[in-house]
Amino acid sequence: MENRTKALITGITGQDGSYLAELLLSKGYEVHGIIRRTSTFNTDRIDHIYQDPHQPDAQLFLHYGDLTDGTTLRRILEEVQPDEVYNLGAQSHVRVSFDAPEFTVDTVAMGTLRLLEAIRDYQNYHDTQVKYYQAGSSEMFGKVVEVPQKETTPFYPRSPYACAKVYAHWQTVNHRESYNMFACNGILFNHESPRRGETFVTRKITRAIARIVAGKQKELFLGNLDSKRDWGYAKDYVVAMWLMLQQEKPDDYVIATGETHSVKEFLELAFNYVNLKWEDYVRFDERYLRPAEVDLLIGDPTKSKEKLGWKPSVTFPELVALMVDADLEAFGLNTQTGKPVKDQAYIRHGVLHNVN
Numbered sequence: 001m002e003n004r005t006k007a008l009i010t011g012i013t014g015q016d017g018s019y020l021a022e023l024l025l026s027k028g029y030e031v032h033g034i035i036r037r038t039s040t041f042n043t044d045r046i047d048h049i050y051q052d053p054h055q056p057d058a059q060l061f062l063h064y065g066d067l068t069d070g071t072t073l074r075r076i077l078e079e080v081q082p083d084e085v086y087n088l089g090a091q092s093h094v095r096v097s098f099d100a101p102e103f104t105v106d107t108v109a110m111g112t113l114r115l116l117e118a119i120r121d122y123q124n125y126h127d128t129q130v131k132y133y134q135a136g137s138s139e140m141f142g143k144v145v146e147v148p149q150k151e152t153t154p155f156y157p158r159s160p161y162a163c164a165k166v167y168a169h170w171q172t173v174n175h176r177e178s179y180n181m182f183a184c185n186g187i188l189f190n191h192e193s194p195r196r197g198e199t200f201v202t203r204k205i206t207r208a209i210a211r212i213v214a215g216k217q218k219e220l221f222l223g224n225l226d227s228k229r230d231w232g233y234a235k236d237y238v239v240a241m242w243l244m245l246q247q248e249k250p251d252d253y254v255i256a257t258g259e260t261h262s263v264k265e266f267l268e269l270a271f272n273y274v275n276l277k278w279e280d281y282v283r284f285d286e287r288y289l290r291p292a293e294v295d296l297l298i299g300d301p302t303k304s305k306e307k308l309g310w311k312p313s314v315t316f317p318e319l320v321a322l323m324v325d326a327d328l329e330a331f332g333l334n335t336q337t338g339k340p341v342k343d344q345a346y347i348r349h350g351v352l353h354n355v356n
C-alpha cells in the first residue's frame, strides 16, 4: 500500500468542500470527509468523486459526524489519523444566522473549539503533528474600519455568524500560540461557483435568470442591492487553503481578488449576458434584509500573493458568465455565445447532475 497523505475535511458536502476534495484527490491524497446524517441525500456535490470504500484503490471515505458532537470528532480523528484537517463545516448563511444564532455559534465557534481540542489531544497521545486549516471569513471585518481589508485590519463583526467566525479565528491563533500547533486561518472573501448554495445572492440571481429564460419564473425577489463584495471563484480559493498548509510556518492570510462590485453590478452583468434588463424582473422583499448589513468588502491579497504565490484566475465578468452558463445549461438552454461551459453545473433534484 502506498503511503498517501491523509486529509480530513469537515463540510465536504458544501461548495468549498467538494472543490477541495477534488483538488486533494488530484494530488494523490487519501481524503476523508465528515457528513451529517440527513433524511434525504446531501452528497450531490461529491457524488461524482464518490468511490465504493470496498474497492482496494478507494481514496475517498465518508464518516458520519457533526461539529456539535465532540465525541464523534475524536473518534474520527483516531480512525483516520490525518496529516491535515480542513475545517470548512459551518451554518454559513449570514441572514439565517440571525434566525438561528445558537445553532450557528455552536457549529461555527464551539465546533471549531471542539475540533482544535480533539486535535491537540490526538497530537499529544500520538506524538505527531496535524496541520489545521480554519475557514475564516471577510464577514469578520464587518463594518468598515479600513479599506482594503488586510490581515492586520481590526474585526468588527455584524452578525451571529461573523461573531462566531471571529471567535474561531482567535481560538485558532490561541491554539497555535499556546500549544505550538500548525494552525492557519484563511480569511476568505466571497467566492462563488455553479456549486454555490442556491440562497446566496449570486447563485440566486444566476439560477433565476435561467428559470426566467426557460419561462419558469417571472420575478426575482431580493433585498439590499447596494452592498459591495469582493467576489472570486471558489475553485481558485481552495488552492489557497492547501497552499497555506504546505508552508514552513503556520500563518493567517487574506484571500481575495482586490476588486469590489455591488449586488446591482452583478445583476446588470448577469441579465445583460442573456440580453435582459434586470429592472424588468427584480422586486424588493424586505425579508432578505439583515438587521445589520456589511456594506463594503474589498480585500488586499498582497500577502497571499507574495508568500503563497496565489492569485485568482477568473475575473468578475468571467465568474458571472460561467455561473449563468452553468445554470442555463441545467435547463438545456444554449448560451448566448455558444462558448463551452467552464464549470458544469451542480443542480439539485437531478435537473443536471453532471459535475466536472
Ligand code: NDP
Pocket (backbone or CB within 6 Å): 010, 011, 012, 013, 014, 015, 016, 017, 034, 035, 036, 038, 042, 065, 066, 067, 068, 087, 088, 089, 090, 091, 092, 093, 107, 135, 136, 137, 138, 187, 188, 189, 190, 191, 192, 197
Ligand atoms: P456551504 O454552506 O456550501 O457548506 C457548509 C458545509 O458545512 C456543508 O457541508 C454542511 O453540511 C456543513 N455543516 C453545516 N453544519 C454542520 C455541522 N453542525 N457539523 C458539520 N458540518 C456542518 O459553505 P461553503 O462551502 O461556501 O464555505 C465553506 C466554509 O468557508 C464555511 O465555513 C464558510 O463559513 C466559510 N466561508 C465561505 C465563504 C464563501 O464565500 N463561500 C467565504 C469565507 C468563508 P450539509 O451539506 O449537510 O448542510
Ligand code: GDR
Pocket (backbone or CB within 6 Å): 092, 093, 094, 095, 136, 137, 138, 139, 188, 189, 190, 191, 199, 200, 201, 202, 204, 221, 222, 223, 224, 225, 227, 228, 229, 263, 288, 289, 290, 293, 294
Ligand atoms: P454574504 O453572501 O452575506 O456576503 O456571505 P450573500 O450572497 O448571502 O449576500 C451578499 C450580499 O447580497 C445581499 N442580498 C442578498 N443576499 C441573499 N443571500 N439573498 C438575497 O435575496 C439578497 N438580496 C441582497 C446581502 O444583503 C449581502 O449584502 C457569504 C457566505 O458565503 C458567508 O459564509 C461567507 O463568510 C461570506 O460570504 C464571505
